[in-house]
Each structure stands twice: as structure tokens, then as C-alpha cells.
Amino acid sequence: MDDVDLDRVQTILQHRFSDPELVRRAFRHASVTDTRLQSNERLEFLGDAILGMIVCERLFMRYPEYLEGEMTKIKSLAVSRSTCAKIAKSLGLDEFIRVGKGMRAQRALPASLAAAVMESVIAALYLDSGLDAVRGFLEPLIDPMIDDAVRSGHQHNFKSVLQQHAQRTHGVSPAYRILDEKGPDHAKSFKIGVEIDGESFDPSWGQSKKQAEQQAALNALHAMGVVELDEDGEALMADEPLN
Secondary structure (H helix, E strand, O other): OOHHHHHHHHHHHOOOOOOHHHHHHHOEOHHHOOOHHHOOHHHHHHHHHHHHHHHHHHHHHHOOOOOHHHHHHHHHHHOOHHHHHHHHHHHOHHHHOEOOHHHHOOOOOOHHHHHHHHHHHHHHHHHHHOHHHHHHHHHHHHHHHHHHHHHHHHHHOHHHHHHHHHHHHOOOOOEEEEEEEEOOHHHOEEEEEEEEOOEEOOOEEEOOHHHHHHHHHHHHHHHOOOEEEOOOOOEEEOOOOOO
16 A cells, blocks of 8 residues: 555544554455465454444443343444445445455455455554544444444334333333234234233234234334334334433
8 A cells, every 4th residue: 555545544534543554454355465464354353343342332321221132233233244344435445455366356346345444444543542543433433323223123123112111211011912813823813902001002913923012012102202103104213312
């Protein structure tokens, strides 16, 4: 990597490296090295762990009402390879990846290379200037990803959201009740309602108990103003302060 490229990378990262070799190694794929120890693979290993720690830290601080299981699900989305690749490409870091001639002949490089570079850059920042430098770089990038992961999780786990809301606001857990069922044993449908602290909400039919419970939970969340429905019927979290 020449000095011009180094300057561009440092501008993107908003960090001047005391050890520029860390930057060069972060973008060096094993296909251009004599040994894999000269590539970015070791940096990628370290960066993956640092990214996971910072995402866990941000989740812990910003969502104090979430339990371990919910935070684990959100973390898995926020630190996925696709998320890392998306961030790297949004910053233009994928333009600097150095690969061998065989890989350069490909029409498009695999997204996994961009993800590896993202993790390697994180490790390079950490080794050069410590954890605070990594936090300053990552937090503005990963906070929106965490929020997206939270919203995505809400779309598929309304029971979990209702459980957290009921515990936080009423100090009790929702109670789900089967109100009716129909169909043969191998294809039953269930009508399930949910009750919170003596208040009942609109029940819902589903082709399984789980499906009916999820829809009943959504009905309750909507009734309580926790979620809103857009014009396509998709559930969106109502505006709430994020901690």
C-alpha cells in the first residue's frame, strides 16, 4: 500500500497510526503473502473478539431492561459477517483489500473479505491506540446496527417484547390462554388470548399455539401503544427513549 492509499485509509478511520504496518497488514489477504502469518488473519481473530465485546458493552448500557438471552440474539445479528461487510463497504474500506492475481480476476470479491478487513482494522486500531480509539471509531457505526437488530428481533419475537414490557410496567408476566381450537388433530388451529394483570386483549387464531401466542402478543403491544403498524401492516416500535 503506497502513502496515498495509507493517507486515504487514515482519513476514513479518522486516526493517524503510529505503526503504519498495522494498517498495511489489515488489508493484506493471505493470497498475496508468502506465509499466512504475514496476512490479516491474526488481526481478524483479535478484531472479532474486540467487536463482540464492544457490541455487548453497548447493548448492556443502552438496553438495561434486556435479559441475557435477548442480548445474545441481538448481538448475533449486530456482529454478523454480513454486518461487518456492510460497514466496511459503506466506508469504502473494501477498495483497499490486497489479494492475489487469481482473486483479482473475479468479477466481485466475496463479502467475507470485506468482513475480515473490518475486523482486522478494529484490531489494528486497538493495537495502535487502545480500546478508547476503537470505541470512538465503532460506536457511531454499530449503534444504528444494534438498533436495527433490535427492531428486527421485535418483528419476530413479540412475546419476548411483551414479557419485558409487562415486567417493567406491571411487575408481572403475561398469561396466555387457549380460548378455542378447531380442526383435526394433525392440523389444529388455536385461538389464544393474553392477559396482563387482569386486563385482557384481543385474541388471535393461529395454525399453531406459538403462532397464535405471537399474534396475541402483538395485539396487546399494539393496544398498549408499544408498537405501531405501518401501511403494510408491519409492526414498528413506537418512539421510546433509548438508554
